[in-house]
Amino acid sequence: MADCSSKLSDSTAAISTVDEYGGATFSTVHPDIIQTHILTRLDGPTLASAACTSSQLHALSCQEKLWTDICHSTWPSTTAPRLRHLISTFPDGPRSFFSESFPPLSDLEPTTTTTASNTWRYHHRPSELISAVDIYYRGKLMFSKVVETETVSGWFRCSPFRIDLLEPKDVVTTPIRYPNGDNACGQLSEEFTLSWIVIDPRGRRAMNLSSHRPVSVQRHWLSGEVHVRFASVLTGERGSSSEYVQWGIVVTCGGSDSGDMQVREVSLLAEDMDGMHLNGGDSLEHLQKDEFLTRAVDTTLTISSS
Known part of the structure; x- marks a missing residue:
């Protein structure tokens, strides 16, 4: 972001110099030049800041x-045909989608409050949820997927809330070398990033439930698999055991015979602060409550080997 801001500042300074010595003004710079040579080099937050200057x-x-280009470069999963169309139907198109999905909820200040426009408020529950997930390791995309989950069946409402990106026996092999040795957990905690955007296609709303970086990394003592956990702790119903709801994301990784990293499981769950799993119906209620997005509580990174 600093690099993008520097580019914007340098470009603005150059234009100001022309104004001082050559009599030109910013308005004389052709809009196509600004769009193709300046704005296209900025990331989302920097572009939003630039929009406030004039x-x-x-x-x-x-x-x-x-x-649209920023959404696709930030979250490759948004290039899926259905998501491309769905994002275009948001109130302000991809700009609205970006503002709701960036930053992750766990990056918000604990005292942050939101207006009704930033919460999921409906007379009817969404009939499905769409998950757009992107996982990076050392800045390289290692896994990206879009999953649709129905939310109207009795099975969904009564069963513990869980969304799995992979089938039980599915394994995704990546070109990334699997880190071995005692420092494997430390490497994964520093180099792993994940985005999990949950979208309600009916209400045209989106939110990013990931902490972006891991909150814990643990190696299983028997299988040797590494479990990388991301989480956001958000406010739920006040005065109850579910006043705070933890949305946990677990990525299970292992090594192939050739030494490449494999993604073996990616799942999203919802728990109250007593460690009880919320069912699908209760989870949807929390997504709809006015209090749901009023505060995000930062989690502490812990690295251990069990």
Whole structure:
């Protein structure tokens, strides 16, 4: 982000120099030059900041293609055909989607409050949830997938809430070498990042439930598999055991015979602070409550080997 801000500052400084010595003004720079040589080099937060500097930049920064490209580069899963169409139907298209999905909820300040427009408020529950998941290791995409989950059946409402990206026997082999040795957990905790965006296609709402970086990394004592956990702790129903709800994401990794890293399990679960799993019906209620997005509690990174 600092690099993008520097590019924007350098470009602005260059334009100001022309204004001082050559009599030109910012408005004389052709909009195509600004869009193709400056704004396309910025990430989402920097582009949003640039839009606040002038009415001209605001108009140029609101172009749908700019935000579509940013969404696709930030979350490759959003290139899926259905998501491309769905994101275009958000109130402000990809710009709305980006503002709701970035940053992850765990990055919000504990005192952050949200308006009704930032919460999932409906007269009817969503009939399905769409998960858009992207996993990176050392800045390289190692896994990306979109999963649709129905939410109307009795099985979903009464069973513990759980979304699995892989079937039980599915394994995704990556070109990344699996780290071995005593420092494997430490390497994974520093180099792993994950985004899990949950989307309600009916209400045109989205939220990122990942902590972005792991909150714990543990190696199983018998199998040798490493469990990388991400989590966001959010407010639920006040005065109850579920006043805080933890949305946990577990990525199970192992090594292939050739030494490549394999992704063997990726799942999302919901628990109250007593460690009890919430069922699908209760989980949807928490997604709909006004209090749900009012506060995110930071979690502490722990690295251990069990």
